[in-house]
Amino acid sequence: MKCPTALLTLPLLFAAPAMAADAQPRPDQLAFRDIYKELVETDTTLSAGSCTLAAERMAARLTAAGFADSQLTLFADPAHPKEGGLVAVYPGTSKTAKPILLIAHIDVVEAKRADWERDPFRMVEEDGYFYGRGTADDKAQAAVWVDTLIRFRKENYKPKRTVKVALTCGEETNGAFNGAEWLAANRRDLIDAEFALNEGGGGDSDGKGKVIGQSVQVGEKTFANFRLETRNPGGHSSAPVPDNAIYQLAAALTKIGQYEFPLEMTDTTRRFFAEAGTARGDETGRAMAALAKDPTDKAAEAIVNADRFLHSNLRTTCVATLLDGGHAPNALPQRAGANVNCRIFPGHPIEEIKAELERVIGDPGVTVTQLPPKRPAPPAPPLDPRVIGPMQTLVDKYWPGLKVIPAMANGYTDATFLGAAGIPTYGIPGMWGDPDGNGAHGLDERMEVRSVYVGRDYMFDLVKAYADEP
Numbered sequence: 434m435k436c437p438t439a440l441l442t443l444p445l446l447f448a449a450p451a452m453a454a455d456a457q458p459r460p461d462q463l464a465f466r467d468i469y470k471e472l473v474e475t476d477t478t479l480s481a482g483s484c485t486l487a488a489e490r491m492a493a494r495l496t497a498a499g500f501a502d503s504q505l506t507l508f509a510d511p512a513h514p515k516e517g518g519l520v521a522v523y524p525g526t527s528k529t530a531k532p533i534l535l536i537a538h539i540d541v542v543e544a545k546r547a548d549w550e551r552d553p554f555r556m557v558e559e560d561g562y563f564y565g566r567g568t569a570d571d572k573a574q575a576a577v578w579v580d581t582l583i584r585f586r587k588e589n590y591k592p593k594r595t596v597k598v599a600l601t602c603g604e605e606t607n608g609a610f611n612g613a614e615w616l617a618a619n620r621r622d623l624i625d626a627e628f629a630l631n632e633g634g635g636g637d638s639d640g641k642g643k644v645i646g647q648s649v650q651v652g653e654k655t656f657a658n659f660r661l662e663t664r665n666p667g668g669h670s671s672a673p674v675p676d677n678a679i680y681q682l683a684a685a686l687t688k689i690g691q692y693e694f695p696l697e698m699t700d701t702t703r704r705f706f707a708e709a710g711t712a713r714g715d716e717t718g719r720a721m722a723a724l725a726k727d728p729t730d731k732a733a734e735a736i737v738n739a740d741r742f743l744h745s746n747l748r749t750t751c752v753a754t755l756l757d758g759g760h761a762p763n764a765l766p767q768r769a770g771a772n773v774n775c776r777i778f779p780g781h782p783i784e785e786i787k788a789e790l791e792r793v794i795g796d797p798g799v800t801v802t803q804l805p806p807k808r809p810a811p812p813a814p815p816l817d818p819r820v821i822g823p824m825q826t827l828v829d830k831y832w833p834g835l836k837v838i839p840a841m842a843n844g845y846t847d848a849t850f851l852g853a854a855g856i857p858t859y860g861i862p863g864m865w866g867d868p869d870g871n872g873a874h875g876l877d878e879r880m881e882v883r884s885v886y887v888g889r890d891y892m893f894d895l896v897k898a899y900a901d902e903p
């Protein structure tokens with residue numbers, strides 16, 4: 434599912450009609466719907482669900498479709514028996530072409546029945562929408578990947594490239610067991626691929642049934658949490674001294690608050706600012722295009738920075754998010770601490786950001802410590818025409834007149850782990866979401882039925898385009 438990113442600024446100028454909805458679903462769509470429903474109705478929350486069960490159910494479907502045991506790998510860390518996953522391999526004919534990897538996470542954000550209008554773990558179709566936790570993030574994609582392999586088998590399709598599917602757990606919960614991270618660390622061979630297709634891209638509708646944009650996610654920021662801490666001998670508050678742990682910490686935080694990391698662009702964000710800016714046509718849009726041409730244009734930067742998503746899309750950001758200190762109302766503080774959350778522009782090692790914070794603070798009395806979980810900081814994947822080209826060709830077919838706009842996410846997905854393992858990972862166009870975010874991570878999550886069915890057709894064609902090509 435698409436994360437809230439700079440994409441929120443995509444123009445409302447495109448006006449290509451979405452493909453006409455089929456009044457009656459095709460038999461192949463109903464077969465897919467069955468997979469989708471089973472995935473949504475398998476609770477995969479960290480608290481009460483089981484990704485392992487969902488992975489086993491998908492493996493059973495692939496087995497029933499004719500996959501050999503040797504082509505299916507169910508995996509789980511013994512310490513996290515319910516957080517397992519599945520890798521399925523559909524062999525290609527070429528000895529030289531590298532595989533492609535289709536990845537989707539199968540865990541979902543918690544959902545309380547009492548808060549929802551409907552049971553979050555029943556998939557309900559109503560008024561042109563599928564409702565249920567995970568319908569948008571990310572079980573539609575996971576179901577399409579499984580369905581794609583089953584259709585390949587039925588067609589006896591012989592791709593040049595090997596096509597791999599990985600269904601993993603733990604994307605939604607920081608610090609939980611993460612299947613993509615585990616595979617990259619322990620079964621790198623199994624998921625080896627020239628590139629991977631993931632969540633994070635996709636289309637936007639105008640909320641009235643019209644698809645107005647399609648994007649591909651190319652790169653994302655990573656994050657790190659730092660603990661800032663000051664210590665002091667303290668004493669009685671009736672006899673204060675200037676040297677005070679809280680003041681010392683406050684001074685450090687003020688410096689961080691006033692510090693602006695320098696503007697940077699990747700090939701992707703430069704193109705995003707040029708194309709999305711030009712299409713917007715307003716003052717911010719003109720400044721975006723000017724900045725893409727000349728990143729030293731301070732006047733343009735000042736206009737763009739007024740948009741918080743664009744501001745963050747142009748640099749590393751660090752912000753104070755938690756605060757603690759002192760131990761009694763009548764004592765001088767012996768300790769004060771804060772959490773600073775950094776969203777790091779691709780290509781910067783986390784140690785470099787820590788060193789920059791220390792430099793900005795300029796006070797060795799303030800300790801800066803990186804907290805777990807420690808995520809990798811891979812470079813952004815290349816804006817490779819061999820990857821982007823087929824996406825655009827098929828968008829021309831499905832949504833004539835739309836241009837696939839590449840964008841970097843301010844948030845993050847499992848692409849971080851694959852990127853760090855040397856597998857460039859792209860969030861693909863296809864299914865579209867509504868302007869309100871479809872309740873992903875929130876209440877009454879839903880996907881437009883047409884978005885799922887048309888997006889599925891697009892994704893199937895896209896996988897074949899890559900699999901046939903090398």
Ligand SMILES: [Zn+2]
Pocket residue numbers: 434538570571604632
């Ligand atoms: Zn997701």
